[in-house]
Amino acid sequence: MTKQKLTDKEITTAIAKLPEWKVVDGKLNRAFKFDSFVAAFAFMTKVAFAADKMDHHPELFNVYNRVVIDLATHDVDGISNLDIDLAQKINDL
Template sequence: MAERLKPEDRAAGLQELPNWHLVPGREAISRSFKFKDFQEAFAFMTHVAFAAEKMNHHPEWSNVYRTVDIVLATHDVGGLSQLDMELARKIDVISGGFN
């Protein structure tokens, strides 16, 4: 089972993920992605969905036209875990294939 990150581990993890930010009022991280159009945004979401399913760790997200907003938190631990940091890194790699 995942464990909640200690504040110093959370800070270290975020240093490795400069485009991700803490969500105000909650222990979660978020990032917004913009693509050239809806089709590209949806393709990105499909790739992320496969990665998340393999990890059995699923994002909170929304999509409006070419923008995808993602929030990561581990609900079982009531905050951030190493799973969130790992999925954020995978999402960053996936997004690089669309730029």
């Protein structure tokens, strides 16, 4: 899949369809809360497999039962179509 940097308007339109995602410091961002550390870590593992299939890797942050994910495409210096696609896959998990 070709990486394409999105305009601010395209990002706004896309995240309207991605519940709980927002733009923070130029990256798509979402926080998740789980019942336990193990549940949070299991989720991160699922995200890792989905991201690796796309060859597009997120920034994952974990503290106990919380996972925070940031998505940006460094090659295009911003948010791309790959970030939107990965955010949707993450929501589907």
